[in-house]
Amino acid sequence: MGGIIWLASYPKSGNTWTRTFINNLVLDPEKPVDINVLSDLTPGDARKSWYEKAGGMPYHRYSMGQVVSLRPKVHQLIADLQEDKVFVKTHSIYGQLHGVPQITMECTAGAIYVIRNPLDVAISVSSHFGLTIDGAIQLMNDPNAFLDEAPTLGNIRQYFGSWSGHANSWTHFDRERMHVVRYEDMQEKPEETFTAMVKFLDLDLPEERIKKAIEFSSFDVARKQEDEKGFKEQSAMNEKFFRVGKSGQWKDILTDTQVDQIINNHRVTMKYFGYLPD
Structure with missing residues (x-):
């Protein structure tokens, strides 16, 4: 299975946890992988440097239309790593954005889609982006929502839309090549959930190695690392990424x-993924 395996999610839904697990699983280190080098093995597709390489000039010289049009070329560059x-x-x-696919299927081998209860996402989005909870709820209901450029992270603008729009869009991905993971299952039944992820990736690894990767990627381990040396993916809007x-x-x-309000905005999708409260 060559090509890109997308680690996709709405913001603040468990993507970093998934990347941490994969880093510890693949590298099989003697101690937990440094959270500040996660991008070495699991890079993001929003790096400005990808677009500079794909288009051959500094990022600030591009129009937004040019950035969008370069996306397939960027994905090919990443796939060729x-x-x-x-x-x-x-x-x-x-x-699609302006007629350009945001996920280039010609470069794609599969996807892991991580989803989290929007009732909890609203709280994490509020903290991460420096919004009130009402502001976070409004953002999560905006079909045109995006993450603006992040100069400190070197990222381009990222369009993700509403919470339900994002989740619904990924249900159209080839289901035989996609594995859906619920954040709550990662917490409540980690061995079963992460082992299923490993099986989807067609990795024949011993149970002990999977258990170690789960332990090394736990919230407590990541939070301890952030406390000791910070986390470069941390938002400038709050004090902690691992809250x-x-x-x-x-x-x-x-x-x-x-x-x-959240339920009224996203009822159908919440029901589909098992998030409607009793």
Whole structure:
């Protein structure tokens, strides 16, 4: 299975956790992989440097239309990094922007789609982007939502749309080549969930190695690393990237009005993925 394996998700849904697990699984280190080198093995598709290489000039000279048009070429550059599969983080929808596919299937071997309860996503989005929770709820309902350029991270603008729009777009991906992972299952039944991910990737690895990768990629390990040396993917809007890492926070934090608003905005998709509260 050569080509890109997309590690896709709406922001703040478990993508970094997935990348951390894959780094520890593939590299099989004696101690947990440094969270600040995750991009060495699992790069993101939003790096400005990819676009500079693909177009042959500094990023600031591109129009947004040119950036969009370069996306397939960028994906080919990433796919060519190695003969085997390449794990690539993306927050993009599975769809088109100005007529250009955001995911280039000619370079694609498969995808892991990580999804999280939007009631909890709203809290994490609020913290990460420096928004009120009401502001986060509004962002998650915006079909044109995007992450603006991040100069400190060297990233381009990333379009991800609404929470349900993002999730629904990826349901159109070839289901035989996609594996869906729920954030909550990663927490509640890690061995079963991560072993299924390994099986999807067609990796024949011993159980002990998978268990070690799960242990080395735990929230507590990542949080300890961030406390000791920071995390370069941290937003400038808050103090911690690895904030709480627990499911069900919404029950204690969101108001009834906020819960109702999220459910009314995303009811069909929440039901599809098993997120409607009793």
